[in-house]
Amino acid sequence: MSKRVLTARTLTTESGAPVADNQNSATAGVGGPLLLQDQHLLEKLARFNRERIPERVVHARGSGAYGYFEVTDDVTGFTYADFLNTVGKRTEVFLRFSTVADNLGGADAVRDPRGFALKFYTEEGNYDLVGNNTPVFFIKDPIKFPDFIHSQKRDPFTGKQEPDNVWDFWAHAPEATHQITWLMGDRGIPASYRHMNGYGSHTYQWTNAEGEAFFVKYHFKTNQGIRSLSTEQAQETAGKDPNSHQTDLLQAIERGVNPSWTLYVQLMPAAEAADYRFNPFDLTKVWPHRDYPLQRVGRLVLDRNPDNVFAEVEQAAFSPNNFVPGIGPSPDKMLQGRLFAYADAHRYRLGVNHTQLAVNAPRATVANNYGRDGFMASGGQGRHAKNYEPNSYDGPAETGRPLSAPLAIDGHTGTHEAPLHTKDDHFFQAGELYRLMSAEEQSRLIANIAGGLSQVSRDDVIEKNLAHFQAADPEYGRRVEEAVRALRED
Template sequence: MENKKKLTTSWGAPVGDNQNSITAGHRGPTLIQDVHLLEKLAHFNRERVPERVVHAKGAGAHGYFEVTKDVSKFTKADFLSKVGKRTPMFIRFSTVAGELGSSDTVRDPRGFAVKFYTEEGNYDLVGNNTPVFFIRDAIKFPDFIHTQKRNPKTHLKNPNAVWDFWSLSPESLHQVTILFSDRGIPATFRHMHGFGSHTFKWVNAAGEAYWVKYHFKTEQGIANLAAETAAEITGTNPDYHIEDLHNAIENGDYPAWRLYVQIMPLADADTYRWDPFDVTKVWSQKDYPLQEVGRMVLNKNPENYFAEVEQATFSPGNFVPGIEASPDKMLQGRLFAYSDAHRYRVGVNHNLLPINRPRNDVNHYQRDGQMRFDTNGGGAVYYEPNSFSGPKETPENNIAPYEVTGSAASTAYSHDDHFTQAGDLYRLMSEEERARLVANIVAAMKPVERDDIKLRQIGHFLKADREYGTRVAEGLGLPLPVNA
């Protein structure tokens, strides 16, 4: 059947010849008046937006979230208001440290970012496949990520920087233990759990507040890759996880997760044995059992990777009524940093893009900026307060207050036990899992050039569990640190 679509320029004019540029005669030179050629080349030069500083490479999918248990006594969030309610959503999975062209099967945490298109605005839950993180204060985040990137002199990955930073930041030990365990390389994006990681606040219709942690449990079961298998796949198919997710959905094998939460009464934060806002620690499920909330199903692949996956923007600060921030210091920094990254990377009007645009009406007084491709508010009133029936605030949607005290100063968390939970995790592992953990750590630490860095890190392992540290030291051929 004849194709009746006319090729046009970006401004809609028909193109007469898309195979030959306009030249002075058969040999040229090319004429600058060939505006179609200039537009094609100029647009091509700008087809890549700056890649994400972290989580650069990823995969995405559309789906829905369905409430399966009544949690209305804990939160007034409308999309969680009743059993059976479905909310469309989009998810982006990713690695953390690598560039856009890096391998999917490296040892690295995986990003687990969910955008819920609720009737009260978009709610973003931007977490990882681990319940904890390497650091607990956002002021250390740029330094940490620098260690995961390339050496500015050699442009090579730098194990010296990685282990120097971790050995000088003992709060990282819990996450390091997870990273070098079997779960450090998931078999696929479908075969891993997801976590909000941070503590958040839920508020119910009566104004009562609770602290909450999110757990997405994969219905596919946990499956991981051995280091040797992952290395082989890296060399043969660096896009292995992206391909797996696409093919599963395309074949109708829709991945699903069950969402559970841990609920902590507000007052418990002052008496719990761990600071509940320290993202390097978990809450014991014996103390705060998992409570089911709903089920997430991914059933549609993106139509265009760039438009949806690459331009998708997530921020842990995108809340809806009934869900609020906690004093988690790492979360507090991310509330600013993520949206600011998108303003730089995609543009100040990134929330107007179809993949990010809320499904409900948006009414505000923001105007102008690059890539403003809606009506820009038309001729409506553009300031507030005003006398012209412009949108007004709704006091019932103020945040639920909680008391804060203390002097303004640069202060650390009051709890500094970074070893007990890492040791507990080590002791939960089977002998085979411990052997693989130690082998992975030893292989990663061998390239470190300075023994003092290795010994400092071994000291942390020893504090977590004597056997743990001893086996790492033996694997590196080093004596135990003095006074260990």
């Protein structure tokens, strides 16, 4: 038999053997039953059965793209992070956008926060900045997060999202009033991923070369301008193309219309945090810009689509505990909880070696540690490399230099509520946001809230939510109450 040379066009099994027939399964005679010895058939079916990994519990529906971040302004007085140390310096990035509550097959054009997860491939390791398109969130303590998400996801009995569950949780979480006002407002349904802002949302810490600490909030302002959809426009868009945001992002970059954002930060000297009028570590609150003005840092540009959505978007893993020297955490309770939860979610979904996948691996440096083995381990580090530290074989060693300044702590352990600052209540900033809106924006906000709240079956749940809007602003509460009553009387 003549020797057959495999070429790039030769179909092979996963072990590299050529496939003779990819159209017909092997059978016991013509028309007979299939044969267990058909390795190609069994491999194809077994692999097909395993093509789907568990979807993310939240942020399942996502899109992503590669690009770069370029420093435009000197911030070395606030952080010694290497990728921010020189004006003009560029760092490769990967950005994943997502909706939060729906499943992988959900529509893009829905009223929901949008994830804005950014991976910087820096020369000192990967830095993950995990945020949303809103500067605040519904809750401020991670112990409530599973309950919150359960209330927003599909009901165990009906199998669909239930207004009773959504609004019942919010009735018992008055701190959500600020984020509800954001979500139900005009920016609640972005027209595309390109036409929305991104926020770090949490409070982080920057440390400069002298060891001075600053608390920081990130603001990525879209250079395409804010564009949003009304509820009616979103319903039409979702019906025509459930993948509308994915389609828009993909096609824009393919045309060379590369979306960009300008990064600004708010910086608070660490010593000012204790006496600030709002708790600066409360994820349900913002720092007003008149207190801490925006300072420009750089420009984020997306210019390359992934070659494979599953490998590079679905398997992309972000964790806010991936810091680099000069950047660290704050006492933000939600951030502290996510430092564990995000990485643990990826260990469950993708395995303990998910950081070795191409989209997650460092690009401007190499990972060099003593982690070994586990599911899908891609190999060792040589026959003479040791898997313990310290050792006498010139293995990787610690630097002795913390990534950021230490956080001060005081008091006794326990399940404490966050300390109250002078303006710390659940409603003040929600009222401020309402009063900032134009009359037309306020009317749309009222209609959006009433549309959902009027579907709740229990009067006491409705009354509890109405009390929150009343506490934020008396006119706000009255108008929501009137709109809900009108819809329930129809």
